[in-house]
Amino acid sequence: MQTSLENKSLYLSHLSKSYNNHKVIDDLSFTFNNIGITVIVGLNGCGKTTLFNIINDLIDKDEGVMSYENMSDEERKKECFYIPSDFYLPEYMTGKEYVEFVLARYPHSHKESVSYLLTLLDFNEAYLKLIETYSYGMKKKIQIIAAIASNTQYVFADEVFNGLDFETVLLLEALIQKLSRKRAFVLVTHEMYLIENLQCECYMMKKGKLCKVTQDKMMMIEEIKKENEYKRKQEVINEYILSL
């Protein structure tokens, strides 16, 4: 599946976003390569989802510019697919109708991929049922099918591995790894296993900015334990246990 946009990158320049005077994203500048896997980690509430929502036009930014090789916003959106952590799905549609509707929005979509993905994710039967009847994991799967078949240059996925059975996690990991040779996957995840095993660039969202971090699990654990905040919370655990 080739696109004509293989040498182009998505730039974020001086992005800022605040909620009630609290700066969630602070003068963030970043370049997302148009191939490969980028993993973003960070504490709950540090702004990862806000960043994704801004990039995918779900919320407005306070300051900053996004650009994708001088394309208009409309054109840029045709090259980005977003799987949010919350489900913004039309529950009254079947999986098939939803995928067809979504793929119609993307000019480079590859409808033939759908049948492969349905088999891979054991989704053939559920595909024709209403999304309302889907479990949590099934709702994740239908979004993954739409994302991969959309054939967009960028796929932004927020906690996409949550709720998936382990077999699907392994398969999806393998699939994303192979697809990342020609497409870019930007993932938010808390799964240590994936951070360690994916060939990716790992960044941490901290104080409104993205900082490169190590992928080594033991080193990451050591880094977290060094933080003063972590040590304080360890004391809270001890106090709580003593109180029981």
Add this chain to the structure above:
Amino acid sequence: MNTYFLYKFYFKDSFQGLFKHPLLKKKYIRYLIGLSLLIFYFFYFYMNVNQVNVLKNVAMSTSVNELMIAKRQTLSSLYSITFLLAGFIFLLLDSGVHLNMKSIYFTKALPFRKKDILNSERLFFLSLSLILFELFVIILIPALVLITNEIFTSMLIVISIHVVFLGVFQTLRFIRSCLHKKWFIRVYQLLLLGSMYYYFVDYKYKIESFIADKPISLLTITISAMIAGVVLFILSWIMQKNLNLYMTSEYTHISCIQPSLFLLALLRTRFFKVTSFLIASMACYCYFVIKDIEIINFLFPILALIFLYYGNTTMSVRKMFPHYRISSLYEFISLLLIICIVEMPSLVLGLTTHHGLMVFLYGINLSLSALILGILLPKSISNMNELITSTVMILLIIIYLFGNIYVLCTIFIILMMVTYLTIKEATR
């Protein structure tokens, strides 16, 4: 304690969603709506008081015996209205107020006793029904001067109509709680509606005349009604053991040849299934049995009510519309086209009768109003939203009937603008 806690939770959950829409968050719009409702209510109250004064003057020129008959008739009419209001409010709340998913989860997943859940749910609905009933009582109170001038008797009558209302309402809820299948519930609602209709047009006057002709005092009638109300309430309260409180599916899988995002959002709701079946049945009955096309003219526009649920159905996926490059204008035009298609039967029928374009315009205005209300007050945000939007729609169905073609055209233009703005705000 837990009963009160749950009861408070339901109330808070019901009213907190009322003003969540961005448009309704604006203070000046809230003041405007509040002021308009207040002016409308005082105007309506003033008109009622004026009419009662006219009747009082007429009463002064009749004999004592005739006056007593009239008083007994008025009093029994008051109880008849209370009985009908109990049925009407029961139907309104049963169809229009459902505990949302959040409330059901909170109630059923957390370790509350069954008794607490049952009592809190019943208290919640009783409170809501009383709030609605008080709106009518405030209007009915001036009419008490036609029955008695004694304050004690007046107070007793007011208390007794409340007791009768609660007794009948709770009894209807008890019967409803015994029915578990969806179709039994629909049949029950239809039977109740039919019974209320026949009671109103026929039996009401027979019963009132019967009581009026009997040589009994007003106090006897009042106390008898109160005892009946109390007995009904206590029996139905004690006998109700179950509460059918479960999460239900919202949508039905109806196949569509050309599935459009917007069209499917309208066709696949349970409400569409029920409404279209009811309207189709009534249209067939009017055409084939009573052979009256005139009623059908004003039946088809009622299908506009399906647009009430559009906002709720698309509430979740709407957040992705900017990402999918679906503009508000595109959505607005698509919905306008769907409205025209839905109201096409009204247009055809109107052109073949003397109504012309009026019925078509009436239907379109109802559809746009329903769309606006449904987006502003989606049902899953609050337990009360469905009730409020349904009540407003019932009022609009009546109000728009009084407009001529010029008024309807003006309303249409205003509604078009408001609909577009509402859709734009909802997607922002």
